[in-house]
Amino acid sequence: MEESYKQYVVPGGLTYAGKATSPKAYxxxxxxxxxxxxxxxxxxxxxxxYxxxxxxxxxxxxxxSGDTISVTIENLLEKKYTFTIRTYDGKGNSSIPVEVVGGSYGEKYQAQLLTRPVNSNVLNANGTLTIGWGGADESNGAYASEVKYTDVSGKEQHKIFSVKSLVSEIPDMKPNTNYQFRTIFRPDxxxxxxxxxxxTDGSGLFSFNKKSWKIISYSTQHSDGDNAVINFIDGNEATRWHTCAGCSSYPHFATIDMGVERTITQFGxxxxxxxxxxxxxxxDKFDFLTSADNVTWVNQGSFNFNRLINGEQRYSLPNKPKARYFKFxxxxxxxxxxxxxxxxxxxL
Incomplete structure (x- = not known):
């Protein structure tokens, strides 16, 4: 009765080493x-x-000793792999095989990664930079943004911000310097x-926060409230500065104190x-003047304005004047x- 399987019987039975337990592929x-x-x-x-x-x-x-066994397999092509683990005792007996699936990432994955955009840079009077972030490619593994900058002591700093944050603050960036940013990904x-x-370079064209700005002189306003000159710097284009109708004529001006000296490269x-x-x-036309002390003024140019269109109209200042005050x-x-x-x- 035993003749059909006798040749496969191992006297004393087979000995198996303990198998790998709960394997994971990273x-x-x-x-x-x-x-x-x-x-x-x-x-x-x-x-x-294997x-x-x-x-x-x-x-x-x-x-x-130790609770966990690990090994890193280097120089793999970018693809999915099935790994088989066998363990062995001192007599050469092996365990039953255990499989685990994992993948290696490389140039193909790297090539499709997109930097999270910066939507806004706002610099306040105390020198704190507030970065407003655009959308991040979280579906591809984006999890953080890294900002590299020089602090007020001259040291290079790196700060990491979660992609869940819509805004990030840099309170100690050296004045008149820029920053760089990149996006960090984990594929799984x-x-x-x-x-x-x-x-990517920060724009270098930081928008100056207006909360500390003051109107220190102006030509006229039609009345307080809806027509007041303060509406010219309230951050809302849907409000207005209306000079006195029937009792004023060109030129019309407003002088603004930004509260701190800045290098102005553009205005809108x-x-x-x-x-x-x-x-x-x-x-149809206006002048833009700057001053460091509200005494000596430099006319940065005469500019054309299209009064028939909505939205911001930007103007560059090639001289990049340093000024605390400006006059429209x-x-x-x-x-x-x-x-x-x-x-x-x-x-800046």
Missing amino acids: SGLNRVKIAWLRGSDPSVVKAKV WNNFADSLSVDIPP TLSIDNFYTSY VWRTTFETGGDDRGP VGTQGPQSYMVMGEISTYG
């Missing part, structure tokens, strides 16, 4: 880390990890490596949208009075 940059729990078999002294259908393998010595939750986009002007569709009673002077327009919406300055 992805990385052209590498994968394999880790598993030691298990309860003290006779296990070695393990072997991949590519057993064409490639790596031996691992099992130390006499078990990745042992981060992936980075290339650094809006017509008001207080009226439905926009108000065309702005100037409407010089020519269709009426004797003038109506404006908003003004902003940008720079």
